[in-house]
Amino acid sequence: MGQQEQDISDESLMERVCSGDHQAFAQIVERHSGLFYSAAYRMCGHSEEAEDIVQEAFLKLWSKPEGYDAAKGAKFTTWFYRVVTNLAIDRMRRKKPQSGGSEALEYIADKTPSAESRLEEQDRQDALEAAIAALPERQKIALNLCFYEGLSNKEAAEILGVGVKALESLLMRAKKALRDDLMAQGFLEAEEGLRVTG
Amino acid sequence: MFDDLDKLLETRRTPEVPEGLSARIVAAAHRERFAAAGGDARGGVFWERLRAGVENIFLTPRPVFALVLIILVFGAGLFLGEASEGVDFSFMLSPGEVASFMTIDDRFVVEEWV
Numbered sequence: 604m605g606q607q608e609q610d611i612s613d614e615s616l617m618e619r620v621c622s623g624d625h626q627a628f629a630q631i632v633e634r635h636s637g638l639f640y641s642a643a644y645r646m647c648g649h650s651e652e653a654e655d656i657v658q659e660a661f662l663k664l665w666s667k668p669e670g671y672d673a674a675k676g677a678k679f680t681t682w683f684y685r686v687v688t689n690l691a692i693d694r695m696r697r698k699k700p701q702s703g704g705s706e707a708l709e710y711i712a713d714k715t716p717s718a719e720s721r722l723e724e725q726d727r728q729d730a731l732e733a734a735i736a737a738l739p740e741r742q743k744i745a746l747n748l749c750f751y752e753g754l755s756n757k758e759a760a761e762i763l764g765v766g767v768k769a770l771e772s773l774l775m776r777a778k779k780a781l782r783d784d785l786m787a788q789g790f791l792e793a794e795e796g797l798r799v800t801g
Numbered sequence: 802m803f804d805d806l807d808k809l810l811e812t813r814r815t816p817e818v819p820e821g822l823s824a825r826i827v828a829a830a831h832r833e834r835f836a837a838a839g840g841d842a843r844g845g846v847f848w849e850r851l852r853a854g855v856e857n858i859f860l861t862p863r864p865v866f867a868l869v870l871i872i873l874v875f876g877a878g879l880f881l882g883e884a885s886e887g888v889d890f891s892f893m894l895s896p897g898e899v900a901s902f903m904t905i906d907d908r909f910v911v912e913e914w915v
Binding site for chain 1: 806810812816831833
């Protein structure tokens with residue numbers, strides 16, 4: 604992608620997408636598919652499902668680009684986060700609860716010190732993923748949008764359709780629940796920060 | 802308040818983006834547009850919309866439509882039955898013709914007919 608192409612704003616590209624410009628659409632996809640894949644993955648915890656969500660969101664964008672109205676003042680990414688979030692919520696609600704939670708990486712069987720530390724890291728990652736997956740839907744989305752996607756509270760509140768105060772409350776409850784869960788499992792200590800392992 | 806938790810949250814692994822994801826999305830969008838254009842070329846935009854409209858009105862709510870139709874036909878039958886005063890064939894046949902029709906023909910010979 605050339606520098607000139609990178610300089611074009613999402614909003615200008617969307618104007619071209621509205622007039623059926625496939626190249627502009629391809630540029631938008633190239634620019635943001637990774638970002639929104641990560642967001643979808645963090646919400647649903649499964650790579651195939653995340654890919655389906657992102658593809659569906661972009662196909663919706665292609666078939667009905669007029670859904671995005673730059674005149675309303677919303678950034679393209681903020682608006683598209685909402686599309687992806689809604690699709691992810693739909694899927695999470697349709698999906699039956701699974702015992703495994705999110706996908707786990709393969710374990711390494713040998714007993715070398717580095718392998719042991721990798722196993723511990725793996726355990727911590729799994730516990731973290733499981734704790735996040737166990738959060739109520741809106742708390743999980745609030746945490747993902749603000750902590751991992753780097754959105755401001757105002758943007759995240761807009762995506763979730765709540766006020767900023769309500770979003771802050773969701774975040775607070777999410778963090779409290781996570782801290783309690785991870786403390787109970789021994790991955791966090793009460794006042795002394797991260798548990799030192801290995 | 803959540804410093805320790807924040808540190809732990811920061812260690813969460815970033816999902817790896819599948820290779821060729823954007824190319825697959827762009828190709829799917831291209832196929833979708835091509836399929837839509839093919840549909841228009843086959844029947845024309847007008848007929849396509851007309852077909853969709855008819856389907857929307859008559860075909861989509863099939864069970865409801867069928868039930869309403871059955872009730873209407875049944876109601877119409879009841880109404881017509883109540884409104885009619887019997888069937889009158891007198892304008893077609895005279896009493897003499899009816900009498901001759903009802904008389905048994907005792908001169909009937911089977912062999913003449915078989």
